[in-house]
Amino acid sequence: INSILREKLDEVTNRWGVKITSVEIREILPPSQVLEAMIKQMEAERVRRATVTEADGKRVASIKMAEGQKKATIIRAEATKKALILRAEAKRQASILKAEGYSRALDTIYNVAKDIDSKTLTIQYLDRLRNIATGSWKKYVIPTELLNITGQVGKIIDSVSSGSKSKTKLGQE
Numbered sequence: 138i139n140s141i142l143r144e145k146l147d148e149v150t151n152r153w154g155v156k157i158t159s160v161e162i163r164e165i166l167p168p169s170q171v172l173e174a175m176i177k178q179m180e181a182e183r184v185r186r187a188t189v190t191e192a193d194g195k196r197v198a199s200i201k202m203a204e205g206q207k208k209a210t211i212i213r214a215e216a217t218k219k220a221l222i223l224r225a226e227a228k229r230q231a232s233i234l235k236a237e238g239y240s241r242a243l244d245t246i247y248n249v250a251k252d253i254d255s256k257t258l259t260i261q262y263l264d265r266l267r268n269i270a271t272g273s274w275k276k277y278v279i280p281t282e283l284l285n286i287t288g289q290v291g292k293i294i295d296s297v298s299s300g301s302k303s304k305t306k307l308g309q310e
Contacts, residue, residue, distance in 0.1 A: 138162065256296075 139160055146157045167175070 142160050143157060146160065150157055
């Protein structure tokens with residue numbers, strides 16, 4: 138606008154020998170219809186910028202939310218994994234400790250039982266049978282080894298009675 142205005146002024150003022158070097162427009166008063174159109178255009182531009190800014194903000198916010206949910210899901214999955222590993226490790230250690238305890242118990246039983254003779258085992262076996270017989274159960278389980286034990290009981294009775302006879306014989310002499 139400034140350059141066009143200067144050219145037009147130069148055409149007019151050159152005839153008088155005047156040269157215009159600068160032109161300043163202080164105010165433009167367009168017709169009311171043009172002014173209304175300009176105001177509407179400015180408002181539309183402001184609304185467009187606000188819409189773009191809001192859309193960008195929503196986009197960035199949704200990206201941040203998705204990234205946060207992703208990280209939270211990963212952290213929860215890692216925590217679940219660690220918990221499962223720790224539980225499995227605890228079960229494994231518990232199983233090992235139980236097995237070691239059972240092994241020690243069996244070793245102790247073996248060390249005690251290896252020195253027991255057959256007579257002591259027979260007496261303990263009969264004692265257990267007596268407990269079963271005096272119990273309030275309606276069903277009895279009698280092992281097949283009972284037949285073998287009756288033979289051993291007879292031998293024990295014979296050895297006990299022969300031992301007492303030999304003591305009495307010793308006492309008489």
